[in-house]
Amino acid sequence: MTNDSPETRMTLAKAAAREVARLTSAQKADALNAIADALVANAATIVAANGDDVERGRRNGIGDALLDRLSLDDERIVALAEATREVAALPDPVGEVIRGHRLANGINLEQVRVPFGVVGAIYEARPNVTVDIGALALRSGNTVVLRGGSAAKSSNMALVAIMRDALATQGITPEAIQTVDEFGRDGAKALMRGRGLIDVLVPRGSANLIETVVTESTVPVIETGAGNVHVVLDSTAPDDWAVDITVNSKTQRISVCNAAESVLVLRDAAERLVGPVVAALQERGVTVHGDDTVQTLAQGIVPATEDDWSTEYQSLDIAMRVVDSLDEALDHIDRYSTHHTETIVTTDVRNAERFLAEVDSAAVYVNTSTRFTDGGEYGFGAEVGISTQKLHARGPMGLPELTSTKWLGRGSGQIR
Amino acid sequence: MTNDSPETRMTLAKAAAREVARLTSAQKADALNAIADALVANAATIVAANGDDVERGRRNGIGDALLDRLSLDDERIVALAEATREVAALPDPVGEVIRGHRLANGINLEQVRVPFGVVGAIYEARPNVTVDIGALALRSGNTVVLRGGSAAKSSNMALVAIMRDALATQGITPEAIQTVDEFGRDGAKALMRGRGLIDVLVPRGSANLIETVVTESTVPVIETGAGNVHVVLDSTAPDDWAVDITVNSKTQRISVCNAAESVLVLRDAAERLVGPVVAALQERGVTVHGDDTVQTLAQGIVPATEDDWSTEYQSLDIAMRVVDSLDEALDHIDRYSTHHTETIVTTDVRNAERFLAEVDSAAVYVNTSTRFTDGGEYGFGAEVGISTQKLHARGPMGLPELTSTKWLGRGSGQIR
Structure with a gap:
């Protein structure tokens, strides 16, 4: 040349x-x-x-x-x-x-x-x-x-x-x-x-x-942006889906942008879900950074700071917070998410449809792992990247x- | 407030x-x-x-x-x-x-x-x-x-x-x-x-x-960009289409971005087309800024300068140039166009398809006025603008x- x-x-x-x-x-x-x-x-x-x-x-x-x-x-x-x-x-x-x-x-x-x-x-x-x-x-x-x-x-x-x-x-x-x-x-x-x-x-x-x-x-x-990805566990989340989807979203591959970084648990379900979900995460070596309620409901929790809600760990760490309502979960996501991927675990069709309609992210799921936001999984054959902007292309x-x-x-x- | x-x-x-x-x-x-x-x-x-x-x-x-x-x-x-x-x-x-x-x-x-x-x-x-x-x-x-x-x-x-x-x-x-x-x-x-x-x-x-x-x-x-819009008159352009499409593209409304600003005439057709097209334009008060050949083929031509090829007049002015080949026309458009709208008048299907394939503009036409690049004409009901960028939206x-x-x-x- x-x-x-x-x-x-x-x-x-x-x-x-x-x-x-x-x-x-x-x-x-x-x-x-x-x-x-x-x-x-x-x-x-x-x-x-x-x-x-x-x-x-x-x-x-x-x-x-x-x-x-x-x-x-x-x-x-x-x-x-x-x-x-x-x-x-x-x-x-x-x-x-x-x-x-x-x-x-x-x-x-x-x-x-x-x-x-x-x-x-x-x-x-x-x-x-x-x-x-x-x-x-x-x-x-x-x-x-x-x-x-x-x-x-x-x-x-x-x-x-x-x-x-x-x-x-x-x-x-x-x-x-x-x-x-x-x-x-x-x-x-x-x-x-x-x-x-x-x-x-x-x-x-x-x-x-x-x-x-x-x-x-x-x-x-x-x-092609970063992913501060959320899993929401609704009051009606079945135990097995709550555990499986949280663990898979966090640990199936930790260094990728569609891996979960935060879990929001509805207060109604906190006593039932926080213990088993934390135990399953810890079993796979994950450090849970929890708020006060999470700390009272499970052992070995690192106290979460404000920074944890906006951190894309890309490591064996996850932030966990108990919220009073779906509205509070939506507000939290609106404030801290990078609008890449969020999922809710629920059997309540009203909450499922609200979540799909109101979360403003490239990919919004009900009852699936966040790891599916991927050109290969979507059937595109190849992936140029995952767009987190709204112009021209959004998502894989x-x-x-x-x-x-x-x-x-x-x-x-x-x-x- | x-x-x-x-x-x-x-x-x-x-x-x-x-x-x-x-x-x-x-x-x-x-x-x-x-x-x-x-x-x-x-x-x-x-x-x-x-x-x-x-x-x-x-x-x-x-x-x-x-x-x-x-x-x-x-x-x-x-x-x-x-x-x-x-x-x-x-x-x-x-x-x-x-x-x-x-x-x-x-x-x-x-x-x-x-x-x-x-x-x-x-x-x-x-x-x-x-x-x-x-x-x-x-x-x-x-x-x-x-x-x-x-x-x-x-x-x-x-x-x-x-x-x-x-x-x-x-x-x-x-x-x-x-x-x-x-x-x-x-x-x-x-x-x-x-x-x-x-x-x-x-x-x-x-x-x-x-x-x-x-x-x-x-x-x-x-x-939503400006329009330096071209009309190409191919060797095979029928006289009536050449006159009608050039006149309509220039004069139907002069202050808009889809109005023509330049005409390129293939040399083979120059002697046949330049006279009648210039006359029809002048009849509607248009000043033609022509190259040397145009000046020899018609009366009342203002000599064109390099600036004319890139000017979006939005007035009763048009630039006119005689080119040796379709390749030269395509090169001229590539160099001077704002890539908004271009049209060719031709009955030769090879040149029509080459023009459609090779001109890199938001709208490319064969045998139509350039004035059709418009949300209303396309049937959109309303028009937000005409995009001349390639990301997200292109054209009306x-x-x-x-x-x-x-x-x-x-x-x-x-x-x-």
Whole structure:
């Protein structure tokens, strides 16, 4: 690559967008399969580049969890290739006719799905996201400009080079996949200020990173947010569902955004439910941060502070509070939730329907685990992220959420 | 009103959003009809308040066109009330089930349409927009925080007070309609920085106003943009369609965003079409700004400069250029268009389909006037604006575009 600025890279991506938008579904699938083959064939190169990142990370003391997310080995590269093949096999959203009708004057009007054009992505030191977002963008007919964390710079540059070469072997312009990693912070800034060149920006990572991008970007952003997720145990909650749904929502996988972080127990049911639910959580190693009532009803409770209600632990911790009424539970959620996912355990249809109607979150459930808010579980095949904003996409995003629409009108001389 | 800051007003709107989201379609229609009645009943108050604005405007020399947009009289107030009744009669988008299926584990999953919550609007000195946006927001279950141009401050305050009183008579919280007009620029700034309080911000007005809002807002924006709209006359364009569609697109109404501003003529057809098209335009008082070839083929042409290709005249002016090929036309559009609406006049199906596929604009037509890009023409009943962004909404926006969605899951104890 002989480009010399983030703006040049973005301009190349924009120029390539018209060609990529016109690729057939089969051409895009072939290209993705070629990328998958190339990843496996070049595994040694990728592992070597990744080794540089890992060594630098270790020297900088970035911690075991981050080091694990950063590391690539042959097995992980095969998994990345496999995921790319799965994206290749997904239905192409481009060209879908969403609505259409014939106007009174005879014009045939239809709204069709089209690629955004150029997707920008800002994310942290996880090289798998480089391939993941690249594949999803290409499948949906978009070009992409990537900015990964600087800690994964060598890995990302190697991965992007391999993906670009694979595109070229398929007769597709390699400019469809760009990185601005080598420009450091300037690369991220250019993406956020890339109005006219970047059609949509997807931040993936910590709440801090997302907040920065949302605040600083003049390009439209799809916010994939954090999850301060609530389980409400209604007065009528059956014992087994209360225990199973709380335990599953908290412990089935603790580091994800759809894991529960708070339990609200209706006072009528507190004496019956708090003991067994706390015991089941503690059995799985969970620390319960409870209010005064919870502390009187169970052993081994850490007193909850105001901070606990708004903390997304992503660990074996959960906050628990006894509330006087469903109204108080709804108010608590309104105040502390990140509006990702909430669930209520109840057999009272009035409370179930009130909860579904009044909780303003991307996903609202009755009598299910919160862990179902997931593109795979919803049957989307792949997941671009889980949007917690209300514009364009809300909840799990599949490939169609990486597209826009346009209106086509076919007439025969109609005028107004 | 005893509120004392834009933040208080936004907080009140946010607090009212839960109540307004739960109103039934009939309640919202009744409220809008009550607003329409109140506007007519209080016409004298409105006209008096408007008189202050008009007098101030005249003193400040704001010009006849702006004065006309600013002025309200009994007749215009009756028209505003009528428009409000029409919004009341529109189908309620809230509650529509967009998709749904039963997961393999038995959870019933559906995606339903819900209000955004709080809609913010920043617009210029047109008091009719105050009522218009207020009505559209309420019909779609949203509360609204309005910031109109300071030149219309007295009118807007009077209109908002009347709308709020009308809501109260219907037992609906008046806090659903807020204005931050009396806080001047601080009101607009607060709206643009109102993350967590404002769910979506709609700027309406000049390109400058929209650019400022898009650049400075940390709240998601729906951009309703300007239209540098193109008519392409292909080699095969029939004479009558070429003349009729160009003339209609330019002159049927000159001050609107879907009016044509540039004509591109394929060289093969230039000798046949430029003369008659220019003559028909000139007959209607249009000044044609043409390139060298156009100047040799017709009389009375003003030489076009580079600026003409990117100018949205909104006047009896049009730019005209002869291009060598459809590719050159597509490149010109790609470079200069605001991606609002473009049309081609052709009988060649290959060029028609290429144009539809490759032009990246909100509306792309074959053999129709550009004037059809309009919510009313599309059959939406009302128009919130015409979006030229690709996120969330593109092209004419109806009531559904003022809503978000959420996922509802009904289960019976399902866990992962």
